[in-house]
Amino acid sequence: MGRELEGNVERAAGYLERFKAEPLGHFIGGKAVSPGGRDLFDNITPIDGSILNEVVGGTAEDIDLAAVAADAAFEAWVGTTGQRRREILHDVADGIIERADEIALLESIDTGQPIRFMSKAALRGAANFRYFADRAPEARNGVSLPDTDHINYTSRTPIGPVGVITPWNTPFMLSTWKIAPALAAGCTVVHKPAEWSPITASILAEIGQAAGVPEGTLNVVQGFGETAGKSLTEHRHIKAIAFVGESNTGSLIQAQGAPTLKRLHFELGGKNPVIVFEDADLDRALEAVVFMIYSLNGERCTSSSRVLVHESIYDEFTARIAERAGNIRIGHPLDPSTEIGPLIHRTHYENVLSYLSMAEEEGVTVAAGGGAADTGEGGLYVKPTLFTGAAPEMRIAQEEVFGPVLTAIPFDDEAGAVRIANNVEYGLTGYIWTRDVGRAHRVARDLEAGMIWVNSENVRHLGTPFGGTKASGIGRDGGDYSFDFYMETKNVSIAYDTHTIPRLGT
Numbered sequence: 001m002g003r004e005l006e007g008n009v010e011r012a013a014g015y016l017e018r019f020k021a022e023p024l025g026h027f028i029g030g031k032a033v034s035p036g037g038r039d040l041f042d043n044i045t046p047i048d049g050s051i052l053n054e055v056v057g058g059t060a061e062d063i064d065l066a067a068v069a070a071d072a073a074f075e076a077w078v079g080t081t082g083q084r085r086r087e088i089l090h091d092v093a094d095g096i097i098e099r100a101d102e103i104a105l106l107e108s109i110d111t112g113q114p115i116r117f118m119s120k121a122a123l124r125g126a127a128n129f130r131y132f133a134d135r136a137p138e139a140r141n142g143v144s145l146p147d148t149d150h151i152n153y154t155s156r157t158p159i160g161p162v163g164v165i166t167p168w169n170t171p172f173m174l175s176t177w178k179i180a181p182a183l184a185a186g187c188t189v190v191h192k193p194a195e196w197s198p199i200t201a202s203i204l205a206e207i208g209q210a211a212g213v214p215e216g217t218l219n220v221v222q223g224f225g226e227t228a229g230k231s232l233t234e235h236r237h238i239k240a241i242a243f244v245g246e247s248n249t250g251s252l253i254q255a256q257g258a259p260t261l262k263r264l265h266f267e268l269g270g271k272n273p274v275i276v277f278e279d280a281d282l283d284r285a286l287e288a289v290v291f292m293i294y295s296l297n298g299e300r301c302t303s304s305s306r307v308l309v310h311e312s313i314y315d316e317f318t319a320r321i322a323e324r325a326g327n328i329r330i331g332h333p334l335d336p337s338t339e340i341g342p343l344i345h346r347t348h349y350e351n352v353l354s355y356l357s358m359a360e361e362e363g364v365t366v367a368a369g370g371g372a373a374d375t376g377e378g379g380l381y382v383k384p385t386l387f388t389g390a391a392p393e394m395r396i397a398q399e400e401v402f403g404p405v406l407t408a409i410p411f412d413d414e415a416g417a418v419r420i421a422n423n424v425e426y427g428l429t430g431y432i433w434t435r436d437v438g439r440a441h442r443v444a445r446d447l448e449a450g451m452i453w454v455n456s457e458n459v460r461h462l463g464t465p466f467g468g469t470k471a472s473g474i475g476r477d478g479g480d481y482s483f484d485f486y487m488e489t490k491n492v493s494i495a496y497d498t499h500t501i502p503r504l505g506t
Helices: 003-021 060-078 082-098 100-111 115-138 171-185 199-211 225-234 247-260 282-298 314-327 346-362 414-422 437-446 479-486
Strands: 026-028 031-033 040-044 051-056 144-146 150-158 162-165 189-192 218-220 240-244 263-267 273-276 306-310 365-368 385-388 405-411 429-433 451-454 487-495
Touching: 003 051, 003 100, 026 060, 026 199, 060 150, 060 189, 060 218, 060 225, 082 100, 082 115, 082 171, 082 199, 100 115, 100 171, 100 199, 115 171, 115 479, 162 171, 162 225, 171 189, 171 199, 171 240, 171 479, 189 199, 189 225, 199 218, 225 247, 240 247, 240 479, 247 263, 273 282, 273 414, 282 314, 282 405, 282 429, 306 314, 306 414, 314 365, 314 385, 314 405, 346 365, 346 405, 405 414, 414 437, 429 437, 437 451, 479 487
Parallel strands: 162 189, 162 240, 189 218, 240 263, 273 306, 273 429, 306 405, 385 405, 429 451
Antiparallel strands: 026 031, 026 218, 040 051, 144 150, 150 487, 365 385
């Protein structure tokens, strides 16, 4: 064990100690709540299958307590000035920075994500809070819409208590991406984190309390989607649900929220294409393709899991991908040199491996990887994999694998590339590599996706709209797009005395 890895392991163990002392419970109304006599579940690290800690499974009663607390806190929080909310949320960001090492190390052992990515994810969480903190004073602002005989102006008001349900792949960062704008808008929050990665949600609640977030404004209920999650999506006090996760789960949430007319924001799955034309800068394209599928263990919704390559360069380009995939370092996630760690959970690991078996049945070539990786330490490791010779209709080219698995498909012309790219049920992102400016604009226009990057990997600017089409989601995050979800827009129309009122009965 190298010195840096050893140091990281020791610090992670120290941070984890308090979570082992007693089951990890909820945070409701400004207090840590660990109800006795409740069902507990084990939180297991994918590194070696050992138990990190025990967690309290939240019930409908727990969700009700949290929703009632959020509802009771709403009046005071909505009455807090935007400037004061700004100060509090900046203090939250400061708290995240102070505990960034703890957040990164615990999240790495909880999820299996390499520390090289988790350290940046913690800092990105602070950046999310700072960005929306600075927007808080203007969150209620509207626009002036004058007409001939009336002056109209709009304003925004927070919708009320909201539910936030977050995934397990980069849980801390993604929770801040939802919770920060909700708080900045003036909403109160009940957060249900993924049961496979529960720890850092409680840390965010602690940071919020220390920063002055009022009691009941940010609540956390641990547990499973089938119980705690369902109760949250059905609760009468919760006015909206922001969810990140699988498309099938999004469908269930949509049905569960229908009786109470919940407003919904979904960031769901993807089978994102990266299209490499023959005139592209192939060296830069290679870097982006490799990074966007093999970083974060391939467990991210925006990964470019299909590479569509022009037939004239297909063999050469895929050979270069295979070579790079074979050189990627697999290992302990707390080792700074590790580029791919273990997948989050055995259920997910076995699902990813099932696609590797499926690919062989469909007759594709395994150009790199293709199975489990043996690190000598156990754990849920999968080799970085590349399939070549795939056809667009194959399941490995249609379904989201959510692992370090790339499917390469050849195309013959621009129209063919667009047709293949669009022929899936998803529409989250698309990536285009070409030096032809006209082609870049045409293809970006024609791709059925909510976000397009040209000659780039996924680089987020926090003010731009983030979200997908088709089975990839509903709604947009980022800047005012987030406020449009968490707030209601009101129009006020005032007549000039020049306005003629129609007369009846004269």
